[in-house]
Amino acid sequence: MSLATHIEQFATLPNGLRLCYASHGDESAPVVLLIAGLGVQMVYWPAVLIEQLVTAGYRVVCFDNRDAGRSARAATPHPSKWQQLTGKAPAGSYSLEDMADDTALLLDHLGIGQAHLVGMSMGGMIAQTLAYRHPQKAASLVSIFSTTGHRKVGQPALSTLWRMARAKAPRNQAQAVESYRSTMTHIGEGTAPGAQALWENYASQAWLRNGERADARALFRQIGAILKSGDRTPHLRSIQVPCLVVHGDQDRMVHPSGGVATAQVIPNARHEVIAGMRHEINAPQAQRLAALILHHIGQQQ
Template structure:
């Protein structure tokens, strides 16, 4: 079971697909383990010759858990409404982006395509901004720019996000299944999600991980201007019915990045529903292929310049 290391944090990861395939680093969202990138979803990318790398963000799954008192709901709410003199979070989105770079380092990979969902999209954006030579393209799914003016959650989504989940296994799983029914909107599949939540509960339990991660998200800066300076292929995917990061967040992301393409799914909420896997992975793979072709064209042009 491989681990990368970034300071005091050990980051668990796995690799799917050919070792000589172009690497695709998959970054998952708030409180979600890397197995939320379901193997069947990843296989639809691997089938096109790409190497998929999944990892557990810090404070979740099999990665290191922060040994500190987690922020309270009150502290998170005060940070969310931007009251002054809030304590600094234990870590930031930049630190979480550096965890992903540590995974690439451990694998000896110079650069990778990055795909992020929800908070993972924020981390993936941060990777591209802060580590531009190591990112080949960006796919940002159901995410936002960090601007407080876009992507606001509904009041019900906020309530669900801040509610503690039960500790007992069956109660925890059923609570999660019910919660995500609202977040996923029209294309929800309770049996598939029950399987995931059972697998995640049995793999690792991090009761306070989401609180530390949410503190990092809420302390994040507006990335709009930095996204506007990116020079890489970008794809933005969002659900029209997303109640947690509403569609304005995705639209603002696509508008901020020069040349970004956007795909909107009408029935999709805040999740990766199985009925969309075929088209969604087709969109992602087509984007990766275009990015690889553009990179090769740039390399050929540089070689031609050098030769002349």
């Protein structure tokens, strides 16, 4: 499996942020918006996923969130590791609501009135937030291995937290590749076809697109956004668009209870549990996710 190749473009939003984005397919077609997760860049999305959506007649738009990839870096405080462990965001940090607003402004910039929202992990949180904060922008919602923000659900495994706490910022591309491989060996599926090559390809691209630096503060600011927004359960109850919640039963980064809770609080949400799926979109999962997404959004036409 290969990662998607993008023609990268930039949008300067009314709030002053500059986001990097890419568009695939007929610009007049219904839009599927792919929203990436914590620290993840838009080049993560598998080519086969985008190709299947485009072949089915959709326009696919993906982008780097603020503080990721080639998008702008924020000038706000980031939480310390102690604040991350205690679940407290520093004063002045931005929130998931701010990131959802970024996304709405990007859609406006592109002249897109409404889109099918597909988010993974933190991107699922942003998609959920966009769906209740800007309901007119959402045609449907797909939340992939994400959660509600409630402290009692969707938490990482202790082994994952331990690895995150001990992680050191890479100083060069080789270290970045090795660090990503180590992380994905723990939370991903290393025996999947082409997994090792895929991890190396993504980590290399991400390092270069990130200005050949680790930029841990940017990652921490995104973590701060999650902490600041806290439990979004009351807001999720107000979502009215059709929602599909997808989660694997072997997820060590976002416990499957996060998916259960999300599906329980969003009215009429459908919950799809994928046996053996971890916190990764690999070759087999990309094919299955494309089919699930197309079935879900096809029902809304």
